[in-house]
Amino acid sequence: MAILAASAYAANLAYTRALDQTIANGAETLNLVRTGLEGHLARYENLPELIADQDIVKQVLSEPVSPMTESLANLYLEDAAALLGVMDAYVIRPDGETIAASNHDTQMSFVGRNFRYRPYFQDALAGAPGRFFGIGTTSNKRGYYFSAPVRVGGNILGVVALKIDMDALEASWGSGISEIMVVDPEGAVFMAGRPEWRVRSFVPPGPDAMARTAETRRYADAPLEAIGFGFQTDENGHEVARIGSGADARSYVVLSQDMPDAGWTVKVLADRTVAQDQALAVGVAALLLLALIAALGGILYLRKVRGLERLRLQREAQEQLERRVAERTTELGLANTLLEREVIERRATEHTLRQTQSDLVEAGKLAALGQMSAALSHEFNQPLAAASAYAENALVLIERGRIAEGRANVERIADLMDRLSSISRHLRTFARRPDDMLQEVRLTQVVEDAMTIIGRRVTTADASMDIRIDPAADAVMAVGVRLQQVLVNLISNAADAVEDTPDRRITVTSQPSADGTVELSVEDTGPGVPEAILPRIFDPFFTTKGVGKGLGLGLSISYNIVRDMGGTLHCERGAAGGARFTLSLQTPGFGTDGS
Ligand code: ADP
8 A cells, every 4th residue: 555655656746757758848839829829929910000101002002093003012911021031011991991011903803802800900991900810711821910000191091801821830730749739718719739729619609709700701702610629627637628528539738828928828739648658657666665675574574574483493502502501510410419418428338338347247257256265165174074084983993902993093184185175276278278279280189188197997897988189170280289188178077977877979070160170079978967056067066976086177177278278168968878078179270370
């Protein structure tokens, strides 16, 4: 709507400008036409007076007139007309009859014609110079008439009249863009640039006008047909005219100027179609330009809107990201704090644990020491008390002379002392000997040495020995003597176990283990270790054997020896139902020694 309004405004402005220009041009043309007409008429205005002053003119109007005088007057007028460039020059008697004329020798000769009805004749006869425009009743040609009275003394003898041709002037009007016409007071077109408008009337002549025209015979017998268009006043106060129809229709602004001397009005019709066309062109151009600008503006606006939208989305995404990062950072911070706290707690716990562990170890050591002391004092006190009792008894018996009985008591004391020394001997082996270096030893050799010590016991038990040492599992890292001691212990226990069973077999085997060590097993066909006491058999002084038979130190010492050599000792149920003790021993090339 705004674009339409602006275009209309621009068109209107352009139209106003163009119209102003058209009007200005029209006004200029009008001025030129008026000046031209005035100049043209002015040239002839005073000529009738001059001619009226000629003797020959006065003579021809004086009575009586000779044919000679008439001829001379005719010749004079003919010469004068040719000389002055007027169409006709003639002399009229007071009764209106023409007595001499420049066209006397033509078919259209005015001589003998009566012009008393013409106003210029009447005016001149009345003593004033006459002017008139009209169509010649004789020649049927348009012309402008000037007249003057012919005076002799105080009397007016007649009238001299000149008819001027306006055709040449009028012919020059047809070439311009503006239409030019001369209109008489009755609304009839006397002269016009366009031939078809000449001697036509805008207003159908009313009875009065008809009467006036008929009286002066201004238009001779011309019918004064309607010109076909009229003048209107438009909204701007301009007098306008529309001429033609359809595609040829043109619109004019009418500029008028009265020429009172000449008795007519000059009209210039300035073509305003050009202005209209220009306005239309400007309007359309403005419309296109504004539409283009609006379209460009729209595109730019849309782009900007889209750009802003994109920026907004990006900002939102960024903000969301930052928010998430901040959230995650807070979470991580929290987790970190928790973790730190946990680490501190763990450290504290670990510390407490270590403390507790070392406390426990200390406590364990003390407990072991206590246990050991208690066991030792028990083991020593009993034989010592018994020995003391036997000694007292022996003394009493000897005093009473019962020597044999006293001797038996002393023998018992000796037995008890043996037992005590045996205990102390075993206890010696508890002492650690970390300086004993591990060496590569052959199991075949160790087992053989052990058999020389324990062989008799095995034979006593009537057990059969089965020794199978895998050559691939022969070499181990150990302290030979101590390993031998362990084997002696284990085989001795096995011999004890099989003693009362019908099937008495002891098997010693070695085999490589999956973890690179060698497993040495001592298995028997005895009753095996009951499940209930299995956890306790490696405890010192634990024994199921009768008094005087077992000390309960063998397995305990063996366990410690094996552990000192970097190996393990454990007990399980054998395939035949007996006990199976397995030593796991390091091999050369495994562990510290790379060769
Ligand atoms: P001791 O032989 O003096 O009793 P040990 O420490 O050698 O002391 O053995 C502890 C106990 O383990 C034995 O009393 C016995 O009950 C059990 N034991 C050891 N070897 C065997 C075995 N081969 N078969 C069954 N029980 C065994």
